[in-house]
Amino acid sequence: MSGLSRWWAGWRPLVRIARRDALRARGRSALIVAMVALPILALTATDVLARSAQLDPTEKVARRLGQAQAQLEPSWSAGPVLQAPDPQSGSMQVTDPETGLAGDAPGADLQDVTDLAAFAPPGYRILTSESGAVVAETREGIARTEWNETAVGDPALAGRYVRKAGAVASGLDEVAVTSALFDALGVELGGTVRLDDPERSLTLTGVVDRVGSPSARSFYAQPGALLSDATMPSDQPGIFLVGAQPVTWATVQELNTQGLLVTSRQILLDPPARADVPFYADGNGNGGFRTSDFWFFVMLLVVV
Numbered sequence: 001m002s003g004l005s006r007w008w009a010g011w012r013p014l015v016r017i018a019r020r021d022a023l024r025a026r027g028r029s030a031l032i033v034a035m036v037a038l039p040i041l042a043l044t045a046t047d048v049l050a051r052s053a054q055l056d057p058t059e060k061v062a063r064r065l066g067q068a069q070a071q072l073e074p075s076w077s078a079g080p081v082l083q084a085p086d087p088q089s090g091s092m093q094v095t096d097p098e099t100g101l102a103g104d105a106p107g108a109d110l111q112d113v114t115d116l117a118a119f120a121p122p123g124y125r126i127l128t129s130e131s132g133a134v135v136a137e138t139r140e141g142i143a144r145t146e147w148n149e150t151a152v153g154d155p156a157l158a159g160r161y162v163r164k165a166g167a168v169a170s171g172l173d174e175v176a177v178t179s180a181l182f183d184a185l186g187v188e189l190g191g192t193v194r195l196d197d198p199e200r201s202l203t204l205t206g207v208v209d210r211v212g213s214p215s216a217r218s219f220y221a222q223p224g225a226l227l228s229d230a231t232m233p234s235d236q237p238g239i240f241l242v243g244a245q246p247v248t249w250a251t252v253q254e255l256n257t258q259g260l261l262v263t264s265r266q267i268l269l270d271p272p273a274r275a276d277v278p279f280y281a282d283g284n285g286n287g288g289f290r291t292s293d294f295w296f297f298v299m300l301l302v303v304v
Contacts, residue, residue, distance in 0.1 A: 061268050062159030063212050068240040069124065070247040071263040072116055072255065080257045082279040085249075085271040087261040090279060113223075113237045119258050121251060124241040127151055130227045131236040134219065135197035139186040142196055146218040149227050152176070152208050156242040159211065161220075165189065166206025172225045176206040181217040193219075198226060249276065 022029040075081045083091040113128040129150040136145050152161040153168035166189045169176050193202045208220050246266035255262050274280050
């Protein structure tokens with residue numbers, strides 16, 4: 001007798017008993033099947049949905065930088081800074097070990113994009129990005145709304161912004177809006193958008209969304225449309241570096257000494273070793289609750 005035959009001979013009586021028991025109590029058997037199958041189905045569906053929502057690294061970088069090599073932003077510190085490879089994961093001011101006070105950045109007065117552009121490494125085309133707020137007339141009444149001055153139609157920002165309808169603003173008296181704001185304004189393409197603060201009338205040219213932010217309400221105008229006014233200071237200046245040359249970790253650290261935070265395409269896709277990141281030297285980035293921890297506890301709860 002083969003091994004398979006001996007195995008089946010041992011299980012055969014048990015299978016017969018189980019089949020007879022299942023047929024005698026069909027309702028109970030169906031309930032057992034459901035109690036086993038439904039949690040497995042729910043877990044499988046959750047896993048499939050979670051994995052389908054995950055972006056690959058290049059998609060994540062495109063949402064942050066489009067096709068640009070890097071983005072430079074002020075840290076708003078009084079001196080040099082240390083940052084994680086991804087500055088959104090953490091940064092800190094560099095302090096003098098003797099006084100405990102922040103050092104002075106050499107000549108950095110990072111108040112607007114003009115100041116930022118002066119610190120850009122040579123060999124890159126620069127795209128500026130500034131944001132502030134305006135008061136606009138909507139269907140719901142007067143509302144304070146985000147205002148962005150960025151060349152959203154530039155090919156270098158493809159992947160970060162997507163045009164949904166019409167055209168991007170090309171003149172200083174034109175503006176595009178996000179889908180959510182378009183619905184709130186109640187103005188057709190080619191119509192007039194009225195701002196109360198500052199008082200201005202603009203032609204609505206199109207609908208442009210920031211990829212991954214479908215509910216955002218924002219205006220998108222050309223650089224210099226409003227925020228250059230003395231009464232409209234920018235609260236989030238930044239510049240994009242466009243070119244073929246990657247921005248290395250050494251360049252990022254050099255810019256950190258000028259009080260700048262840098263999001264680099266190369267560093268996001270291929271981070272340096274943890275030992276090469278001074279930001280981590282004092283234990284920064286070791287604590288806190290991570291996304292991986294969250295999913296571990298979710299899986300543990302489902303299993304229990």
